Amino acid sequence: MRQIPRKRRGQRHRFFDADGVDELLSCVLRLTAEISAVKERLYLAERVLAKQGLDISDAIESYEPDDGEQAELAASRERLIQTVLAQLGNAGDASPIPDENPPGSDATGG
Amino acid sequence: MHRSHEHGMGIPLTQEDRARRAFVSSLRSHVLQQMSAGLRDHFEGAVAPEHAKRGDKLGEPEKIHRALRGEFPFKAYSSVRTAAQEMVFDVVSDAVDRNRQALNEHNPAADCGGTLTLHPELDLPVNVTGIDVHLAPGSYHAEYQDQDLCAGAVYDNSIEVFAFGQFGQELNDIGSTLANYIRLAYPEFKPDRILDCGCTIGHNTLPWATAFPDAEVHAIDVAAPVLRYGHARAQSMGIPVHFRQMNATELEFGDGEFDVVFSSMFMHELPLKDIQAYLREAYRVLKPGGVLWQMELPPMDAMPDYENFYMNWDTYYNNEPYYGTFRRQDYRKLLTDAGFRDGDFIEATMPRYTFVGEEAFKAALAGDNTFDTLTGRMDPKGTRWYGFGAWKA
Ligand SMILES: C[S@@+](CC[C@H](N)C(=O)[O-])C[C@H]1O[C@@H](n2cnc3c(N)ncnc32)[C@H](O)[C@@H]1O
Numbered sequence: 001m002r003q004i005p006r007k008r009r010g011q012r013h014r015f016f017d018a019d020g021v022d023e024l025l026s027c028v029l030r031l032t033a034e035i036s037a038v039k040e041r042l043y044l045a046e047r048v049l050a051k052q053g054l055d056i057s058d059a060i061e062s063y064e065p066d067d068g069e070q071a072e073l074a075a076s077r078e079r080l081i082q083t084v085l086a087q088l089g090n091a092g093d094a095s096p097i098p099d100e101n102p103p104g105s106d107a108t109g110g
Numbered sequence: 111m112h113r114s115h116e117h118g119m120g121i122p123l124t125q126e127d128r129a130r131r132a133f134v135s136s137l138r139s140h141v142l143q144q145m146s147a148g149l150r151d152h153f154e155g156a157v158a159p160e161h162a163k164r165g166d167k168l169g170e171p172e173k174i175h176r177a178l179r180g181e182f183p184f185k186a187y188s189s190v191r192t193a194a195q196e197m198v199f200d201v202v203s204d205a206v207d208r209n210r211q212a213l214n215e216h217n218p219a220a221d222c223g224g225t226l227t228l229h230p231e232l233d234l235p236v237n238v239t240g241i242d243v244h245l246a247p248g249s250y251h252a253e254y255q256d257q258d259l260c261a262g263a264v265y266d267n268s269i270e271v272f273a274f275g276q277f278g279q280e281l282n283d284i285g286s287t288l289a290n291y292i293r294l295a296y297p298e299f300k301p302d303r304i305l306d307c308g309c310t311i312g313h314n315t316l317p318w319a320t321a322f323p324d325a326e327v328h329a330i331d332v333a334a335p336v337l338r339y340g341h342a343r344a345q346s347m348g349i350p351v352h353f354r355q356m357n358a359t360e361l362e363f364g365d366g367e368f369d370v371v372f373s374s375m376f377m378h379e380l381p382l383k384d385i386q387a388y389l390r391e392a393y394r395v396l397k398p399g400g401v402l403w404q405m406e407l408p409p410m411d412a413m414p415d416y417e418n419f420y421m422n423w424d425t426y427y428n429n430e431p432y433y434g435t436f437r438r439q440d441y442r443k444l445l446t447d448a449g450f451r452d453g454d455f456i457e458a459t460m461p462r463y464t465f466v467g468e469e470a471f472k473a474a475l476a477g478d479n480t481f482d483t484l485t486g487r488m489d490p491k492g493t494r495w496y497g498f499g500a501w502k503a
Contacts, residue, residue, distance in 0.1 A: 001210070001255040004203045004264060008242035013192060013427050015185040026193040029137065033197065037129035044125065086200065087193075 006086060026087045034080055114205065114267050116280075118219050118346025119339060121209040121263065130201040135274040137194045142488060145187045146420070152183040153416065171410070171419035175426065178419075188427060195245045195428065202267035203247075206260055213263050214255065216342055223350035226341035228334050232355055237380055238332055241429050250310065250333035262311045262339020269313065276488040277313075278464035284374045284405050285314025287463040287471075287495050289321035292370070292401070294472055301325050301369035305395065307358040307388065308376030311340035312351060314405075318370075319349045325369075330356040359387035363395045371396055372403040372499070378436045385436065389448035396502040402450070403499035408459075408486045410437045412496075417483055441498045450500035457498035459485050 014022050049056050065073065112128060113120035123131070157177050161168050168174050178184040206213070234251055243249050246268065252261055269281050277283050285306075292299065302325055306315040309329035319327045329351055331337055337353045344351045356362055358376075371392040377385050392402050410418050418437070425434035442455045459481060461474045485494050 004207055004254060004260060005247040005252075006200055006203060008196070008199075008245050008247045008429075010242065010429070013188070015189040015192075022189045022192070025189050026196070029190065029193045030197065030200075033130050033133040033137075033201070036133040037126050040129040040132075041125060083200075087196070 012087065023087045027084050030084045030086065034083060114270065117343050119213065119216060119263065119266070119343045121205055121213065121267070123205055127201070127205050131271045134194060134197045134201050134271050137190075137197070138272065139274040139490075141187065141191045141194055143490075145183075145190060149178070149183045149187045150416065150420075152181060153178060157181060169415045171415065171422050174416065174419035175422075188423070191423075192245075192427060198268050198272045199246055199264065202264060202271060206263045206267060209263075210255075210260060213339075214257065214259060216346075218342070219346040219348070222345060222348045224341060224344050225352045226337060227352075227354040228337065229355040230334070232332060232357065234332055235357065235359075235384065237384065237432060241431065243379060244424070244428050244430060250331070250336050253335050257338070259335045259338035259342065261333065261335035262337075262343075265311055265336055266313075266339065266343070273488065276490065276493065278462065280464075281313045282317050283462050283464045284495055286317040286321070287460050288314075288372060288374070288403055288405050288497055289318045290463045290468070290471065291458070291460050291475065291497075292403070293321045295475055296401075299369075299401070301400075303368045304328065304370040305330070305363070305368045305372070307361075307371065307373045307392070308379070309340065309353070309374075310336045312344055312353065314374040315340075315351055316344060316347065316349050319351060326352070328352045328354065328368075330354050330358065330361070332357055359384050359391060361391045361395050365394050366397045366400075367395050369397055369400045370403070371400070372405070374405040375407075377404055378407050378430065378433045380436075381432050382435055382439070385439075385444065386447065389444060393449040393502060398502055400502050401456075401499060402445070402502070403456075403497050405495055405497045406441075407433065407437055408481060408496040409439070409441050411440070412481045413485065414483065417485075421486065445498075445500045449502075451503050454501045454503060455498070456500060457496070459494040459496050461492070461494055 012022065016022055016025075046056070111122040111124070114123050153174070158168055161177060168177055237243075238249055238251055241249065246264070248254075248261055248264070250261060250265070254260055266281070269277065273281065278286065292301075301322055304318050304322065304325050304327045306312070306318070306327070306329040309315045309331050310333075312329055315327060315329040318325070327350070329340070330353070331340075332355065334355055337355055341351075341353045344353075354362075358373075358380075373388075377388070380388065389402075396402060407421060413421070422434050422437065424430040425432075441457070442452065445455055446452050461471060463471050466474070480494070481496075482494070484492055486496050487493055
């Protein structure tokens with residue numbers, strides 16, 4: 001049993017002339033998705049607790065995570081890094097597309 | 111816990127899954143509306159006038175493409191759109207992987223009469239296996255374990271994120287629109303047997319069983335995992351459909367077996383020779399008096415220059431290599447070459463049935479079939495789907 005691949009086969013298209021700009025943009029968007037998810041969760045957490053009459057800001061400031069919690073946080077940071085940097089690894093194997101009507105007549109690729 | 115879909119193959123989603131998915135849908139909506147409008151403004155306000163000054167008229171999509179390719183708004187739009195497309199599959203794959211076992215071992219729902227017939231020896235066509243179609247890792251056919259249906263789950267979940275609401279609540283607006291168009295436009299026509307070609311997981315097959323409850327509905331595709339999932343999904347919804355693994359270019363049905371043959375967003379993913387073979391087969395399996403319909407991208411001929419360029423972006427950059435060639439064809443001629451009579455050609459643009467409702471839909475059928483800049487586009491401002499086909503004499 002294998003994992004569903006997270007990267008498609010073939011080279012990504014590059015739109016910007018300078019090396020890495022497209023990849024960087026992809027990283028930033030992925031990062032933004034993660035921040036958006038965290039913000040939503042925090043927002044919901046505060047609402048849930050407020051409904052129960054709890055103000056949590058001070059408790060958060062003085063909290064010391066134990067070893068297990070530290071490990072969980074480290075794993076979650078690693079996951080975040082993998083997600084954000086997903087396009088920086090090697091490209092998958094590019095297989096040529098056999099097409100007897102290549103779109104080349106009106107497409108030049110990028 | 112929230113689930114991805116209401117049907118029985120929906121998977122549980124954490125709040126984090128939902129937040130990521132919502133973000134990617136918002137991002138796609140932003141790119142396809144705001145950024146796309148900015149690109150158009152830049153073209154009309156700066157690039158086209160600049161070229162006009164030099165006596166250079168930008169008509170052909172490829173000319174517009176060349177003129178825009180070096181411009182910042184084009185690069186930004188394209189780069190963000192590509193990243194967003196990749197993220198669509200990325201944000202759904204975690205939840206599918208987590209639920210892999212439950213999905214593959216789902217309890218068959220009560221039998222409602224639907225069937226699944228696979229054909230493991232079938233040669234898969236290169237338009238499916240040779241590329242990761244529209245950047246979906248694994249395309250339609252990849253299997254990650256024995257008897258796997260995860261590619262179907264990825265498809266169902268990714269379409270939900272991809273469409274940002276534009277395919278309707280059950281992701282079936284295109285099929286609902288066409289089935290109800292036929293029901294309302296031809297009230298005398300009572301199909302007994304209906305065939306969907308290139309059905310994937312049957313999103314747009316199922317509405318036919320609802321619109322024509324007395325008809326037998328068949329659906330074929332070459333990819334086994336999406337058929338397995340489609341069958342399980344339909345059973346869980348209590349909708350009987352007969353799914354079969356088959357190549358549309360060589361239909362394993364006898365002559366004259368169907369009253370309706372249709373496809374939805376299928377032909378533009380085929381090489382031209384396979385489009386031609388599929389249409390000959392469709393003609394053969396239709397009964398005289400039966401009808402063929404394709405819900406498709408509108409032809410280049412019918413659309414303004416800029417829209418043609420804009421729509422063809424996918425053929426350049428989104429692993430849709432056959433799309434440009436398809437849109438350049440004369441659709442009427444494709445059908446007459448396959449055996450249909452010239453005078454029997456039909457085409458229409460249709461408002462979205464599940465969005466406008468039966469009454470407004472009926473009223474719109476009486477109006478003329480307008481093409482406008484939103485035809486075939488995913489836009490909350492009011493897409494019209496395009497279809498074409500022919501009656502078999
Ligand atoms: C874009 S999807 C169709 C979407 C689907 N009809 C819907 O409306 O939800 C294209 C499908 O065509 C299938 N396909 C590609 N070539 C085929 C062929 N020659 N015969 C049958 N199916 C094919 C692919 O496996 C894929 O599932």
